[in-house]
Amino acid sequence: xxxxxxxxxxxxxxxxxxxxxxxxxxxxxxxxxxxxxxxxxxxxxxxxxxxxxxxxxxxxxxxxxxxxxxxxxxxxxxxxxxxxxxxxxxxxxxxxxxxxxxxxxxxxxxxxxxxxxxxxxxxxxxxxxxxxxxxxxxxxxxxxxxxxxxxxxxxxxxxxxxxxxxxxxxxxxxxxxxxxxxxxxxxxxxxxxxxxxxxxxxxxxxxxxxxxxxxxxxxxxxxxxxxxxxxxxxxxxxxxxxxxxxxxxxxxxxxxxxxxxxxxxxxxxxxxxxxxxxxxxxxxxxxxxxxxxxxxxxxxxxxxxxxxxxxxxxxxxxxxxxxxxxxxxxxxxxxxxxxxxxxxxxxxxxxxxxxxxxxxxxxxxxxxxxxxxxxxxxxxxxxxxxxxxxxxxxxxxxxxxxxxxxxxxxxxxxxxx
Amino acid sequence: xxxxxxxxxxxxxxxxxxxxxxxxxxxxxxxxxxxxxxxxxxxxxxxxxxxxxxxxxxxxxxxxxxxxxxxxxxxxxxxxxxxxxxxxxxxxxxxxxxxxxxxxxxxxxxxxxxxxxxxxxxxxxxxxxxxxxxxxxxxxxxxxxxxxxxxxxxxxxxxxxxxxxxxxxxxxxxxxxxxxxxxxxxxxxxxxxxxxxxxxxxxxxxxxxxxxxxxxxxxxxxxxxxxxxxxxxxxxxxxxxxxxxxxxxxxxxxxxxxxxxxxxxxxxxxxxxxxxxxxxxxxxxxxxxxxxxxxxxxxxxxxxxxxxxxxxxxxxxxxxxxxxxxxxxxxxxxxxxxxxxxxxxxxxxxxxxxxxxxxxxxxxxxxxxxxxxxxxxxxxxxxxxxxxxxxxxxxxxxxxxxxxxxxxxxxxxxxxx
Numbered sequence: 001x002x003x004x005x006x007x008x009x010x011x012x013x014x015x016x017x018x019x020x021x022x023x024x025x026x027x028x029x030x031x032x033x034x035x036x037x038x039x040x041x042x043x044x045x046x047x048x049x050x051x052x053x054x055x056x057x058x059x060x061x062x063x064x065x066x067x068x069x070x071x072x073x074x075x076x077x078x079x080x081x082x083x084x085x086x087x088x089x090x091x092x093x094x095x096x097x098x099x100x101x102x103x104x105x106x107x108x109x110x111x112x113x114x115x116x117x118x119x120x121x122x123x124x125x126x127x128x129x130x131x132x133x134x135x136x137x138x139x140x141x142x143x144x145x146x147x148x149x150x151x152x153x154x155x156x157x158x159x160x161x162x163x164x165x166x167x168x169x170x171x172x173x174x175x176x177x178x179x180x181x182x183x184x185x186x187x188x189x190x191x192x193x194x195x196x197x198x199x200x201x202x203x204x205x206x207x208x209x210x211x212x213x214x215x216x217x218x219x220x221x222x223x224x225x226x227x228x229x230x231x232x233x234x235x236x237x238x239x240x241x242x243x244x245x246x247x248x249x250x251x252x253x254x255x256x257x258x259x260x261x262x263x264x265x266x267x268x269x270x271x272x273x274x275x276x277x278x279x280x281x282x283x284x285x286x287x288x289x290x291x292x293x294x295x296x297x298x299x300x301x302x303x304x305x306x307x308x309x310x311x312x313x314x315x316x317x318x319x320x321x322x323x324x325x326x327x328x329x330x331x332x333x334x335x336x337x338x339x340x341x342x343x344x345x346x347x348x349x350x351x352x353x354x355x356x357x358x359x360x361x362x363x364x365x366x367x368x369x370x371x372x373x374x375x376x377x378x379x380x381x382x383x384x385x386x387x388x389x390x391x392x393x394x395x396x397x398x399x400x401x402x403x404x405x406x407x408x409x410x411x412x413x414x415x416x417x
Numbered sequence: 418x419x420x421x422x423x424x425x426x427x428x429x430x431x432x433x434x435x436x437x438x439x440x441x442x443x444x445x446x447x448x449x450x451x452x453x454x455x456x457x458x459x460x461x462x463x464x465x466x467x468x469x470x471x472x473x474x475x476x477x478x479x480x481x482x483x484x485x486x487x488x489x490x491x492x493x494x495x496x497x498x499x500x501x502x503x504x505x506x507x508x509x510x511x512x513x514x515x516x517x518x519x520x521x522x523x524x525x526x527x528x529x530x531x532x533x534x535x536x537x538x539x540x541x542x543x544x545x546x547x548x549x550x551x552x553x554x555x556x557x558x559x560x561x562x563x564x565x566x567x568x569x570x571x572x573x574x575x576x577x578x579x580x581x582x583x584x585x586x587x588x589x590x591x592x593x594x595x596x597x598x599x600x601x602x603x604x605x606x607x608x609x610x611x612x613x614x615x616x617x618x619x620x621x622x623x624x625x626x627x628x629x630x631x632x633x634x635x636x637x638x639x640x641x642x643x644x645x646x647x648x649x650x651x652x653x654x655x656x657x658x659x660x661x662x663x664x665x666x667x668x669x670x671x672x673x674x675x676x677x678x679x680x681x682x683x684x685x686x687x688x689x690x691x692x693x694x695x696x697x698x699x700x701x702x703x704x705x706x707x708x709x710x711x712x713x714x715x716x717x718x719x720x721x722x723x724x725x726x727x728x729x730x731x732x733x734x735x736x737x738x739x740x741x742x743x744x745x746x747x748x749x750x751x752x753x754x755x756x757x758x759x760x761x762x763x764x765x766x767x768x769x770x771x772x773x774x775x776x777x778x779x780x781x782x783x784x785x786x787x788x789x790x791x792x793x794x795x796x797x798x799x800x801x802x803x804x805x806x807x808x809x810x811x812x813x814x815x816x817x818x819x820x821x822x823x824x825x826x827x828x829x830x831x832x833x834x
Contacts, residue, residue: 036537036538037538038538039514039515039536039538039539040536040538040539073744073780073781095781096458096781097456098456115729115740115781116729116730116796118728118796118797119456119457119727119760119797120453120760121453121454121457122457125456141730142730142731142732142796144797145729145730145796145797148796148797165730169733170733171732172732172738172779172782173729173730173732173738174732175732176732310535310536311535312533312562312590313533313558313559313562313582313589313591314559315559315584315588315589315590315593316586316587316593321590323513323533327490327512327808343536343537344537363808363809364490364512364532365532378561379535379561379562379565380535380536380561380562380565391780392743395744395813396834398834417813417815
């Protein structure tokens with residue numbers, strides 16, 4: 001995937017010189033050993049679980065007859081987009097037009113925006129992308145927005161692919177009623193700037209007493225609706241898209257798509273994002289649900305993202321202060337200390353964090369309650385932290401280190417938030 | 418302030434081309450009107466309150482005989498560092514060595530790290546900075562760390578200025594006992610790689626039934642301790658530093674420093690960070706406390722940082738979904754809708770957000786409950802949001818727009834997190 005010269009940016013030009021940056025967090029270019037040579041705190045991706053997750057989810061999608069368009073907003077890491085596309089992904093999902101521009105500049109050419117496109121400044125970016133050859137999809141859910149888009153794109157002389165978003169009462173965006181979906185499809189049909197390419201939904205906002213039944217019903221509604229619109233001749237593409245799925249309930253969506261009689265006539269697309277590095281919290285819990293419903297999936301995904309940081313102070317008995325804070329790691333849950341190393345040691349000599357408990361984070365500090373039996377703890381000791389959810393860790397970093405099982409740095413990847 | 422060639426970086430080289438970036442969030446180069454030409458969501462700093470805050474806090478410090486070293490980790494925005502230094506700041510405070518490297522590359526030459534320096538990779542950055550002419554201070558609070566630093570810097574042949582951190586029981590870092598402070602000072606005296614330059618503290622971790630009394634006592638302890646160490650001949654500089662203060666209790670610290678008999682012999686330094694843009698939450702509340710204690714300070718600081726975003730969906734009565742989320746704005750408190758504009762209008766036509774209530778944020782979406790009387794609300798309407806606290810908004814952005822009172826973009830500033 002070569003960068004597109006029409007959308008070159010300082011970011012993409014920097015790529016070659018990433019290793020020489022003195023500005024970015026976490027870089028030190030005298031060595032490649034995470035436990036000796038890298039400025040900490042640093043965000044780290046482990047190659048082995050990453051490779052496992054990439055292959056695992058691609059295989060999962062294929063086994064269910066679905067395409068994969070991983071949500072790129074999770075990582076905004078072009079090297080991960082490349083790995084996902086190389087593994088067989090159909091496209092990349094994103095949340096905003098600036099995100100699309102960044103991904104396209106890095107060579108991702110089929111982009112699905114799982115959001116309404118509002119604002120003429122954002123529409124201008126979309127026009128630039130389409131003109132440059134991007135296959136761009138956005139969602140719509142209102143007559144007002146559709147009229148605005150129709151006028152803007154007709155005037156620009158390009159056609160925008162749209163997916164009607166299907167919502168639920170009390171949910172987020174999306175048409176609540178089937179009638180509204182049909183009306184919107186009819187409106188789009190009359191607008192030369194727009195092309196109806198399918199339906200989009202997000203099951204993560206389905207709640208209630210029985211979320212599993214609710215999500216199944218929602219997925220079936222997506223399938224029924226896309227078939228109905230196609231039957232009524234309202235689709236402008238040969239193989240209309242039907243898409244949903246985050247990283248928590250992907251099995252339910254994939255099953256409904258597999259069993260919906262879509263084969264050969266529709267393009268089912270799954271859009272999990274967090275799967276690529278999984279996590280040590282929310283998604284680890286969600287995976288227990290997936291595996292209890294689907295024991296055939298075996299072990300599932302593996303956590304691949306950690307933040308490494310050092311104890312900076314042991315100011316009183318039972319308390320360690322780590323040089324890492326809310327500016328460095330996601331805190332949907334309090335981070336978990338996974339393993340400890342002495343600085344300059346190797347992975348053969350892990351030290352215990354048994355009973356260590358993160359109790360508080362400030363912007364640049366983490367407070368750990370040490371158990372009574374903690375002995376030989378030193379200022380400078382390096383701790384690997386797992387956390388949840390990954391989106392909120394990625395966006396703290398301009399670069400992440402890819403490491404092997406011996407914590408040797410294989411590569412340093414920039415993010416393009 | 419010219420960039421230092423020895424520490425040039427892609428970041429500083431990009432500076433001139435910032436306006437041409439297509440990768441960064443929020444840029445569109447066809448115009449400069451925030452309500453018409455800029456891709457939203459976008460982070461915005463208002464020039465008038467910013468200029469007020471810069472002058473106000475500088476004046477406050479001077480009136481109390483103190484120097485100002487604003488905490489730069491809040492903004493990590495070189496243009497703000499420049500404005501702070503131009504306004505008279507003595508230096509810039511930072512939290513990590515990579516932050517120091519970024520600030521120094523942008524021309525800030527006196528840097529105070531309000532944290533322990535751990536990790537040889539971070540020490541290597543410190544050595545590079547000192548060799549390049551940086552006047553660098555770090556804090557210490559343990560014999561272990563002091564020994565490690567002493568050895569490292571002696572071997573490197575440079576001298577590191579250290580401040581002993583004074584802590585409190587149940588607090589964060591810092592020596593708990595006066596004896597420990599003295600012992601550490603004596604240890605430093607014997608290490609040629611280190612120079613004792615003063616004492617450091619942070620009053621934000623003082624709690625208890627009467628925090629005001631607690632903070633006053635803590636500030637007095639800092640003053641007494643620095644005088645005692647100087648008297649004992651343990652200070653290696655002519656005018657030892659005594660420093661504390663965040664953006665919530667700066668009046669108490671400044672008063673203790675003013676009344677401590679430090680003049681002419683010591684360098685009292687205040688380190689507030691958030692003051693520069695203030696906020697609509699935690700610090701607005703804290704300011705009520707400051708102004709009730711000190712009515713002579715008049716109105717105090719003004720909020721200067723907002724995030725502008727657009728309604729992307731009105732999916733059911735009473736609900737607006739805004740294209741802005743946790744990836745765009747700090748959520749220590751839920752953001753507050755301040756004012757609304759129609760896209761393409763001007764500031765003469767503000768629309769009501771009376772009774773609008775932000776009830777939830779997801780990664781890329783904000784949920785607003787609309788009151789029954791809300792009429793004429795449209796998809797695409799632009800809302801200005803205030804929030805708390807500013808650190809957690811700044812770090813979501815690679816650039817921010819500086820605007821005048823008519824929301825015309827005066828400049829676009831990059832961040833260097």
